[in-house]
């Protein structure tokens with residue numbers, strides 16, 4: 001008997017509703033804070049830090065296979081890619097407070113940065129709070145919720161982001177393993193991205209099977225979208241170039257249905 005990889009129909013709706021409900025208990029609450037601190041080994045990772053402690057997992061480690069050969073620094077890669085935005089860049093980390101990551105960029109490179117997390121896990125006397133710059137804001141919200149984007153848009157004053165990072169690791173506990181919601185969220189992030197902007201994203205492993213098909217779709221726009229995937233790490237890199245499509249190219253619905261039938 002074939003295993004159903006993704007739930008469909010009523011089961012799919014129930015699964016999504018359940019995850020949203022669970023995330024709801026933890027969003028902006030003491031319970032969420034406590035949960036994060038006990039459940040996750042790393043919560044506010046740096047970009048690069050070869051001498052990091054065992055409790056850190058630099059973002060570089062997750063995205064290194066998408067960087068040019070020999071590139072040893074994620075900060076260097078991002079700053080050189082976004083060089084023409086220096087001083088005016090806007091960055092967002094979805095699924096994290098983003099304090100350490102944004103504090104590692106050259107001072108003033110980002111005009112504004114934002115971390116979107118279910119809960120800000122820090123205690124007020126946490127020494128890490130001191131590394132948060134005045135230009136960095138934290139939103140406690142679920143990145144699948146509409147209100148989170150309303151708050152984000154207010155902070156951005158309708159502007160767009162130069163950099164979008166997401167690497168939630170074990171935080172996938174709160175992510176429905178559901179391709180349509182994932183596609184909708186990636187679409188939102190793509191639309192938030194400025195021309196010339198860069199996205200480095202980890203996707204839930206279960207959705208990895210869809211990556212090669214999606215890759216083919218995006219590659220049809222190779223002159224306007226610089227795109228690469230690393231299925232082993234379940235990550236992708238996307239750069240929106242001049243004249244890029246306004247919406248993210250996705251797997252066509254009929255092909256998607258065919259693929260999903262294969263796994264039913």
Ligand SMILES: C[S@@+](CC[C@H](N)C(=O)[O-])C[C@H]1O[C@@H](n2cnc3c(N)ncnc32)[C@H](O)[C@@H]1O
Pocket residue numbers: 023036040041042043044045094095096097116117118119141142143144166167168169170171172174175
């Ligand atoms: C293991 S920590 C990783 C934190 C950070 N990205 C890092 O690399 O250090 C998991 C994070 O995922 C976030 N997270 C998981 N699901 C989320 C969701 N639906 N919306 C917002 N944040 C989410 C949690 O708030 C938590 O900060």
